[in-house]
Amino acid sequence: MTADTDVVTTTELVRQSIEGRRFSPFNALVAFALxxxxxxxxxxxVTLLADTIxxxxxxxxxxxxxxxxxxxxxRADSAGIWQAIMxxxxxxxxxxxxxxPFGVAAAVYLEEYASxxxxxxxxxxxxxxxxxxxxxxxxxxxxFLFVEILMRGVFxxxxxxxxxxxxxGGLTLAVxxxxxxxxxxxxxxRAVPGGLREASLAVGATRWETIRHHVLPVAIxxxxxxxxxxxxxxxxxxxxxxxAGAQLSLFFSVSSDASFADLMLTQPYTAxxxxxxxxxxxxxxxxxxxxxxxxxxxxxxxxxxNAAAVLARDRYERRYR
Amino acid sequence: MKSRIVRLLGLAVVLALVAAACDIxxxxxxxxxxxxxxxxxxxDTTEPSAxxxxxxEGGGVDLSGSIVVSGSSTVEPITARVGEAFDGANPGVATxxxxxxxxxxxxxxxxxxxxxxDASRPISEEEIATCEGAGISxxxxxxxxxxxxxxxxxxxxxxxxxxxxxLYALLGPESEGFANWSDANExxxxxxxxxxxxxxxxxxxxxxxxxxxxxxxxxxFVIADISEERLGEGNDFTRADYNASANDNVIVQxxxxxxTSLGWVGFAFYEANQDVLKALEVDNGESGCVTPxxxxxxxxxxxxxxxxxxxxxxxxxxxxxxxxAFVDYYLSDEGLAAVADAGYVQLPAEDIGATRAAWTxxxx
Amino acid sequence: xAIVDQQRDSRIxxxxxxxxxxxxxxxxxxxxxxxxxxILISVAIVLALIGKAWAFLNxxxxxxxxxxxxxxxxxxxxxxxxxxxxxMVTGIAMLVxxxxxxxxxxxxxxxxxxxxRRVLKPTLEILAGIPSVVLxxxxxxxxxxNVVRGLYPGAQSANFLxxxxxxxxxxxxxxxxxxxxxxxxxxxxxxxxxxGLGAKQWHTALRVVFPAAISxxxxxxxxxxxxxxxxTMVVALxxxxxxxxxxxxxxxxxxxxxxxxxxxxxxxQVAGDVAAFQSLFFVGLVLFVLTLGLNVISGRIVRRxxxxx
Numbered sequence: 001m002t003a004d005t006d007v008v009t010t011t012e013l014v015r016q017s018i019e020g021r022r023f024s025p026f027n028a029l030v031a032f033a034l035x036x037x038x039x040x041x042x043x044x045x046v047t048l049l050a051d052t053i054x055x056x057x058x059x060x061x062x063x064x065x066x067x068x069x070x071x072x073x074x075r076a077d078s079a080g081i082w083q084a085i086m087x088x089x090x091x092x093x094x095x096x097x098x099x100x101p102f103g104v105a106a107a108v109y110l111e112e113y114a115s116x117x118x119x120x121x122x123x124x125x126x127x128x129x130x131x132x133x134x135x136x137x138x139x140x141x142x143x144f145l146f147v148e149i150l151m152r153g154v155f156x157x158x159x160x161x162x163x164x165x166x167x168x169g170g171l172t173l174a175v176x177x178x179x180x181x182x183x184x185x186x187x188x189x190r191a192v193p194g195g196l197r198e199a200s201l202a203v204g205a206t207r208w209e210t211i212r213h214h215v216l217p218v219a220i221x222x223x224x225x226x227x228x229x230x231x232x233x234x235x236x237x238x239x240x241x242x243x244a245g246a247q248l249s250l251f252f253s254v255s256s257d258a259s260f261a262d263l264m265l266t267q268p269y270t271a272x273x274x275x276x277x278x279x280x281x282x283x284x285x286x287x288x289x290x291x292x293x294x295x296x297x298x299x300x301x302x303x304x305x306n307a308a309a310v311l312a313r314d315r316y317e318r319r320y321r
Numbered sequence: 322m323k324s325r326i327v328r329l330l331g332l333a334v335v336l337a338l339v340a341a342a343c344d345i346x347x348x349x350x351x352x353x354x355x356x357x358x359x360x361x362x363x364x365d366t367t368e369p370s371a372x373x374x375x376x377x378e379g380g381g382v383d384l385s386g387s388i389v390v391s392g393s394s395t396v397e398p399i400t401a402r403v404g405e406a407f408d409g410a411n412p413g414v415a416t417x418x419x420x421x422x423x424x425x426x427x428x429x430x431x432x433x434x435x436x437x438x439d440a441s442r443p444i445s446e447e448e449i450a451t452c453e454g455a456g457i458s459x460x461x462x463x464x465x466x467x468x469x470x471x472x473x474x475x476x477x478x479x480x481x482x483x484x485x486x487x488l489y490a491l492l493g494p495e496s497e498g499f500a501n502w503s504d505a506n507e508x509x510x511x512x513x514x515x516x517x518x519x520x521x522x523x524x525x526x527x528x529x530x531x532x533x534x535x536x537x538x539x540x541x542f543v544i545a546d547i548s549e550e551r552l553g554e555g556n557d558f559t560r561a562d563y564n565a566s567a568n569d570n571v572i573v574q575x576x577x578x579x580x581t582s583l584g585w586v587g588f589a590f591y592e593a594n595q596d597v598l599k600a601l602e603v604d605n606g607e608s609g610c611v612t613p614x615x616x617x618x619x620x621x622x623x624x625x626x627x628x629x630x631x632x633x634x635x636x637x638x639x640x641x642x643x644x645x646a647f648v649d650y651y652l653s654d655e656g657l658a659a660v661a662d663a664g665y666v667q668l669p670a671e672d673i674g675a676t677r678a679a680w681t682x683x684x685x
Numbered sequence: 686x687a688i689v690d691q692q693r694d695s696r697i698x699x700x701x702x703x704x705x706x707x708x709x710x711x712x713x714x715x716x717x718x719x720x721x722x723x724i725l726i727s728v729a730i731v732l733a734l735i736g737k738a739w740a741f742l743n744x745x746x747x748x749x750x751x752x753x754x755x756x757x758x759x760x761x762x763x764x765x766x767x768x769x770x771x772x773m774v775t776g777i778a779m780l781v782x783x784x785x786x787x788x789x790x791x792x793x794x795x796x797x798x799x800x801x802r803r804v805l806k807p808t809l810e811i812l813a814g815i816p817s818v819v820l821x822x823x824x825x826x827x828x829x830x831n832v833v834r835g836l837y838p839g840a841q842s843a844n845f846l847x848x849x850x851x852x853x854x855x856x857x858x859x860x861x862x863x864x865x866x867x868x869x870x871x872x873x874x875x876x877x878x879x880x881g882l883g884a885k886q887w888h889t890a891l892r893v894v895f896p897a898a899i900s901x902x903x904x905x906x907x908x909x910x911x912x913x914x915x916x917t918m919v920v921a922l923x924x925x926x927x928x929x930x931x932x933x934x935x936x937x938x939x940x941x942x943x944x945x946x947x948x949x950x951x952x953x954q955v956a957g958d959v960a961a962f963q964s965l966f967f968v969g970l971v972l973f974v975l976t977l978g979l980n981v982i983s984g985r986i987v988r989r990x991x992x993x994x
Contacts, residue, residue, distance in 0.1 A: 011873050015880045015889075030887040031796050037788025041861075042808045044854055045815075051827050052819070074401035074663070102719050109716035125984070127723050132908065132980040133973060134915025136945055137730060140969045144733035160387035160415060162434055175726055182723065206705055208712045229814075236816030239917040239942075243949045249419040251401040255385060256412035266387070268417040273918075276818045280825065280922055281568050284593065288826065295819050306814050310807070421950055424758065428959065527842075530926045561754050564841045564937070565926040574842045 049299075055292035067293055072275070074250040076286035081294050083254075084275040085301075087166065087246070088235055091271055094170025095177055095234045100227055102174075103181025110182070111189040112211050124186075130179035139243030142172025147245055157265070164245025166269045172244040177234045184226030188219040221312065228309035232302055238273035246274045250282075272298050386643040387415040392426025392439030394567070395535060395587050396629050399465060400439050402659035403651050414643045422567075423537060430632060431455055436644050438632040441467065441587075442537045459632045460683035462652070462676050465660040465668060468588035468618035469539055469625040471601040472573075476580040479520040484604035485624070486514035489547045491524065491583060497560040499524055502581065512547070515604055520581070526563035527575025528584040538627045539585055573598065585625075588613055589664030618666045629665065635683050645684065652677050734973060737966035744960050755928035755939055757948065757961040766930035767968065770845065771914055771940040773932070774924060777849025778856055778913040783906060785853075786860030790905075793861070794868040795890035813858035821922030824851035829923070833935065843925025843937035851919045860909040867901020868894055900990035907983035911976045917942040921950075941972050 059067055063077075070080025106127075114120040150171075151163025192215050200210040242248065247270040254267045276298060279291040390400050397420030404416045420426075423440045430438035431452040444452075444461065452459060471488065473480060480502075483491075490496060490509035499505050502519035509517030529535040536559070545557040566572050569590040576582045577597045591600055591613070602610035605624035617623035633648055650656045652673075660667050668676070750764045789809065793802055828847040833840045840846065871894050879889040895902070925937025926947060939947060948965040 011876050011880070014877045015886060018880050018883070019885065024885050024887075027885050027887045030891070031792070034788045034792035034796060037785045038792050038805055038808075040785055041789060041812055041857055042805065045808055045812050047827070048815070048819070048823050051823065055826065073405055074398045102722060105716050105719035106723055109713070109720040113713050113716060114720070123720060123724060126727055128984070129977055129980050130723065130727060132911055132976060133730070134917065134942065134976055136915070136917045136942055136949075137734075137969055137973050137976075139949070140945070140966060141726075141730050141733050144737075145729055160389055161417060178726065179723065204701075206701070206709045208709050209705075232814060236814070236818075238816070238818050239921075239946065242946060247417055247419065248421075248950060249401070249417060250397065251405050252417040253404070253408040253412070253415060255387065255415040257385060258415070267415050273816050273818045276816075276822065277918060277922065280818070280822045282570070285570070291822055292826075295822060298816065299819065302814055302816070303811070306811070310810070428962075561756065562929050563927075564843065565928075566843060567926060571842050578842070 052292050052295050052299075055289050056296045059289050059293035060296075067290075068297060071253070072249070072251050072270075076284055076290055079250070079279075079290060081272060081275055081297060083252070084270050084272040084294070085297070087269040088272040088301075090166050090269065091170045091173055091241075092231060092235055094167070095174045095231055096227075098171065098174035099177045099181050099230075099234075103178050103227070104185050104223060106178075107182045107185035107189060108211060108216075111186050112207065112215065127179045127182050131183060134239075135176055135237055136239040136243065138172060138176040139240035141175065142168060142240055142244035146171045151265075155265070160266055161245070161268050164247075165265050165267065167264050169241055169244045169246055169269065169271070172240050173234045173237060176237065176240055177230050180230050180233075181227060184230060185219075185223050188222035188226060189215065191222065192218045225309045225313040228305060228312075232305040232309070235305070236273055236298065236302055238271065238277055241271050241274050242277075246270045248274060248278050250278070272301075383413070384411045384643045384646055385413040386641065388417070388437070388644055388647050389435045390416075390418040390437040390439060390631075391421060391429050391435045392437075392632075393423040393441040393629070394420035395423075395441040395467060395589075396420075396439035396465075396631065398589075398663040399629070399659050399665065400437070400631065400651075402662055403647075403656050406655070406659070407647055407650050411643070411646070414647075416647075427451075427632075430459070430634065431457055433457055433634075436634050436641070437648075440630045440632060441535060441627060442541060443628075443630065444632060456636065458635050460635050460679060462631050462633060462648075462680055463628045463668065463672065464631055464651070464657065464676060465629040465665040466618055466621075467627055467629055467665050468613045468623050469535065469542070469585050469627060470588050470591035470613045471585045471603060471625070472576045472583070472591065472598050473601055474576060474578075474580050474582050475597060475599045477582070477599060479522070479581075480516070480601065482516055482602040482604055482610035484515045484606065485543050486512040486547065487516045487519075487604075488543045490514050490517065491519070492526065492528075492559050492563075493544050494548055494552065494556050494558050494560060497562055499560075522581035523579070525575070525579040525582045526560075526584055527572045527582060528559075528563055528565065529569075529572065529586070530565035530567055535585070535587055539625075542625055542627070588618060588666065592664055615666045619669055633680075633683070638684060648680060652680055730973065734966050734970040737963050738970040741960060741963035741967045744963070754930065755944055757944075757964045760960065761928070762960075762964050762967075763928070763930065764968070764971065766928060767939060767941045767944050769930050769932065770924070770938045771942075773845045773934060774849045774852055774916075774920060774940055775910055775913040777846060777934060778853035778916075779906070779910060781850055781853025782856035782860045782909050782913070786857045786905070786909065787864055787902065789857070789861045790864035790868060791890055791895065794865050795886070795894060809858045809861050812854070813862075815855070817855060817916060817918040818922070820851040820855050821848075821919040824848055824919060824923035837935045840935035841925065841937055843923060843927075844935050845924055845937060846934040848920050848924035848937070849934070851923060852913050852916045855916065855919065856909045856912050859912055860905050863905035863908055864898070864902045867898040867905065870901065871897045900987050903990070904983040904987045907979055907986070911979040911983070914979070915942060915972065915976050917946050921946040941968050944968050945972070 067080050068085070069082050070078060071083055072081075073079040110120060110124060114123075146168035147163045151157045151165065151168055155163070157163040157165075196214050196218065197210055200214045201207075205213070238246075247268045249270075252268045252270070254263065258267050272294065276291060276294045279287045279294060282291075388404070390404065397418060401418045404418045408414065408416050420439070423442055426435070426438045426440065427444060427448045428451075429435045431448055431454075433455055438459075471483060487509060490505040490512055491499070491502065495508060496505055500523060501521055502524045503521040504524070506518040509519070529539075540557050540559060544559060548556045548558075564575055566575070569586050572584050572586050573590060573594045576584050591598055600613055602612050603624050604610050605622065608622065611617050611623045613623050613625070618626045631648075631651070633644070638645055657667070657673065745760075745762060749760070749762050752765065753761045753763050755761065755763045755766045793806060797805065824847040828850050829840070829842060829844065832850065833844055833846045837846075875893060875897060876889050879893045884893065920940045920943040923937075924940060924943055926943075927936065927938040929938070931938055945965050945968050948962060
């Protein structure tokens with residue numbers, strides 16, 4: 001960050017010393033037009049947030065935290081998003097547990113072990129392409145691979161929700177997020193200076209020892225912040241879950257004597273963005289403010305995670321530059 | 322610093338999973354307190370339906386298992402309310418109620434994936450065959466009545482009543498491309514429609530899409546016979562060029578925004594928006610133009626009255642005490658109170674008796 | 686004897702402890718497996734789509750795929766309607782995302798002082814993090830009544846214009862960040878040389894830096910298009926269910942993603958060989974191939990047209 005500012009300043013100095021203090025109206029016009037486009041994004045964001053919060057206020061004013069702690073209900077005045085929040089957290093837990101280790105491991109292999117040959121370049125290109133695939137295609141994959149083949153085929157689920165469980169949904173999201181995780185980790189590893197590796201290898205460390213004791217510690221902050229941002233994105237995804245089996249309903253309940261395994265495998269679940277979608281589709285006017293209120297909760301949770309990641313990134317960038 | 326972050330992340334994962342494990346359905350206890358709050362604010366909630374402790378036969382906290390309901394989004398509000406109340410007294414049962422549409426609900430039902438299928442029309446011949454082929458036996462239970470209300474804008478003074486032939490001329494398969502009401506005059510004259518000719522105003526149609534039972538019912542009542550007579554089999558569809566929506570709120574909006582609009586929704590949604598919509602009377606061919614009201618619908622005098630059903634899978638009832646208990650509760654007085662709560666028309670007493678008899682018969 | 690011993694000893698074995706080597710080999714194998722999984726995922730996607738898409742194509746007449754509207758439950762599988770609608774939404778989205786995204790990128794890269802950057806750049810990052818359902822709701826509740834109906838009072842409540850604008854808003858951060866990266870990668874010496882020759886700031890930014898970064902900028906636009914094509918939740922909420930092809934942006938209709946979502950919300954009959962449900966896989970395959978093609982082209986353009994500085 002500091003290095004960038006220095007260079008900009010140099011170019012700025014060059015520009016100012018040549019142009020002098022002459023005011024160019026056309027330049028000001030162009031600058032203003034460009035600034036306008038940037039500020040428009042700010043305006044759009046502010047409008048979006050203001051409109052949503054305004055629509056959501058009646059719900060919080062009349063019901064307060066009850067909205068967050070109640071269960072889904074077909075009655076707008078008692079519907080709450082607790083199940084959705086819990087489902088989203090469980091799904092996020094899955095994504096962290098699956099996508100994080102696999103993503104970091106794959107990136108470590110591609111950056112540290114694999115030689116730069118056609119196979120490696122092919123794998124890298126493949127990962128970049130996967131990152132650009134629409135999320136609903138991952139939903140189709142999840143439906144086919146995790147619900148049908150894994151749950152119904154391998155585990156033989158056929159009663160009740162028949163395989164449309166949190167595990168299938170979590171795996172679908174993990175697969176969605178995996179390519180991005182690999183890419184961010186790869187970039188973090190690439191940012192580690194090569195001299196560090198060379199020095200470690202020179203004193204006799206093996207490749208793995210170098211990675212574990214020298215490369216990873218330097219790269220971990222960037223890896224973690226990138227991962228947190230990716231996971232936050234998974235939190236807001238709903239298209240894949242539509243196909244992979246989240247409950248799109250005004251009411252569902254989980255058995256009170258369900259064990260942990262039951263909750264993971266045989267009980268219905270939903271996620272917060274799915275509930276937002278479902279509320280938004282409802283005809284009753286009361287559901288409009290419910291939708292807005294759920295969006296507010298969703299955005300608050302997302303912004304918290306994003307802010308934490310950005311703060312951590314700033315802190316570590318200052319440390320390691 | 323790095324280890325602290327790793328520890329925090331690990332803690333987050335553990336918290337997330339533990340929280341999910343402990344409380345995916347945390348609202349279970351909340352239903353009672355929320356129901357209490359409901360009595361003070363909402364004038365139309367019938368709180369007894371939230372506290373069914375005394376009326377469930379053989380029920381109570383010992384029931385376990387799961388109940389999966391899918392089908393009509395029209396019936397979904399009723400079944401969801403019943404499910405919510407049932408769950409309050411039987412927390413051991415996992416209940417799930419979804420509303421993808423009557424047709425899609427039957428597809429799942431006849432594949433054995435659901436226990437109960439909500440339907441806003443009777444099961445069709447193909448669906449019966451599919452169910453038979455899959456070895457699924459079921460019972461049809463008539464639980465409520467709904468009226469399809471044909472709507473136009475409050476500002477539309479010119480049209481007040483339409484018969485089935487009028488509706489066919491305006492909305493049927495041969496009407497594709499009619500941009501004005503008057504474009505249908507020729508067709509209407511052919512059919513001797515009672516309310517033709519129509520004014521020369523833009524015909525803006527907002528109506529349910531084809532995945533909904535509301536659409537199916539409309540086609541069955543209004544379009545099917547006439548289209549079969551004129552065009553032969555396989556043409557029982559409406560015109561395709563209208564603003565289709567699965568969201569009745571969108572339909573209501575579409576109707577209110579245009580002074581000469583046309584569409585149809587279920588009676589409940591019309592009732593909820595009575596102040597901004599004009600319901601057209603429908604000519605029932607006998608007593609003339611009938612206005613949709615709770616009475617005319619319940620008595621089926623209003624020609625576009627449709628029965629709402631639940632179809633229960635009876636293939637394995639002996640091993641499914643929770644399913645039996647659920648349907649028992651559904652058909653009890655407290656359960657059926659959800660019908661009115663959701664805005665539909667209650668069955669008259671003898672029809673309720675007939676439904677209960679059908680259920681008892683299927684159980685034995 | 687001593688000299689021969691010395692010669693033998695000089696060939697010291699550097700390979701090291703057996704345990705360390707074994708651990709190294711195991712670790713390497715583990716990591717390789719993880720990387721290989723990414724290939725497996727691609728294979729799985731293609732398998733999932735191709736099998737059922739092929740079954741679908743076999744069960745219908747090919748001329749059913751063109752014309753007559755997309756009504757899968759009626760046996761009408763008009764892919765052309767879906768494609769036209771997708772292009773309309775994407776086109777409108779790009780009309781929003783490219784000016785605003787590129788403009789923001791140019792400003793941030795060439796004009797903004799670090800203080801301004803620190804305040805305004807996070808706005809784009811926040812916008813990037815907003816889930817698409819939220820934009821879909823915004824399109825229904827705000828864009829349609831205020832913007833679309835403001836311009837075209839007779840517009841339908843579900844219309845391509847609102848959905849397109851919302852998708853465009855979603856895509857602005859992507860276009861902005863990739864273009865900005867491309868422009869910041871241009872060496873500062875180019876800018877300084879330009880000033881040295883007497884160019885003004887706007888000339889430098891638009892006629893020197895922008896063309897130098899053009900490959901990255903085109904890549905950004907293509908990535909934006911790919912994102913817009915694949916967007917589901919906004920169109921599911923705001924673009925409507927109409928299956929008949931229309932070119933009117935004040936009307937609504939099903940895009941490819943909307944068609945998939947509509948079928949998904951309707952049924953999860955995975956094992957079914959009902960053509961209506963299988964069409965979901967077919968549309969998914971078309972979508973996958975289309976976005977894959979766009980991404981590959983974007984990569985090619987970057988490589989081919991990258992200026993050598």
